[in-house]
Amino acid sequence: MDHPRDAYKGAHIVAGCTDSSVPIIYGKWLEEGTHVTCVGAKPDDETLERIDVSLRLGNAPHPWGLPDFGLADEYITYAAKPHENADFQMKRAGQRGHGVIAEDRAIFLEELLSGKKTGRTSNKQITYSERGNIQGAQFFAVAGKVYELAKAKGLGREIPTEWLLQDIRD
Numbered sequence: 001m002d003h004p005r006d007a008y009k010g011a012h013i014v015a016g017c018t019d020s021s022v023p024i025i026y027g028k029w030l031e032e033g034t035h036v037t038c039v040g041a042k043p044d045d046e047t048l049e050r051i052d053v054s055l056r057l058g059n060a061p062h063p064w065g066l067p068d069f070g071l072a073d074e075y076i077t078y079a080a081k082p083h084e085n086a087d088f089q090m091k092r093a094g095q096r097g098h099g100v101i102a103e104d105r106a107i108f109l110e111e112l113l114s115g116k117k118t119g120r121t122s123n124k125q126i127t128y129s130e131r132g133n134i135q136g137a138q139f140f141a142v143a144g145k146v147y148e149l150a151k152a153k154g155l156g157r158e159i160p161t162e163w164l165l166q167d168i169r170d
Contacts, residue, residue, distance in 0.1 A: 005029045016041040023047075032124040043101070043128070052125035054102035057109045101130050 001007050008014060008029040016024040016038040025036055027046025036043060036051070100106055111117040120127050150156050 008034075013037070015039070016043070030126055032126070034126050036126065036128045038130070047128075048102060050126050051102040051105060051128045052122075053120050053127045054100075054106040055109065055112065055119065055127065055129040056100060056106050057129070101128055 005026070008026075008031065011031070011034060013035045014025060014030065015036075018024060018039075018041045020041045023044035024041045025038060025043035025047050027044055027048070027050045030036065030047065030050060036047060107117040107119065112119055
């Protein structure tokens, strides 16, 4: 692409998959009906304003014995502070981690499946889904579908399974 905005044209899904510390999804370039997701990065403020429905798959349970760590928003993140006495400092409450995006428009997958809430009501609405502590399930779900479609079309070639496995632990 000659310009990043060109990647948005006609896209049904816009995904930001990076560890960037600055916004990488730009609301001004989103078209009606686009689904947005970010993994490890975040959308800009205009994207947040344009989201009609935000789907959260769920929250991870708190660590055993630490109920205070059971947070919907992910404030339990650390930021390197090389110029201060401490090497790491926990983010303070009130600052966003990656947590619940568009919280006032958010629905949980459980609510959607049970019928307690409805999802998108128009194909023009912009939707968002956040990782919600799913640990990469979206990657293997998409990879599985891509694999099935490629195999059905006779594309690609088989590679030995052992290339992808290890029998030692580093």
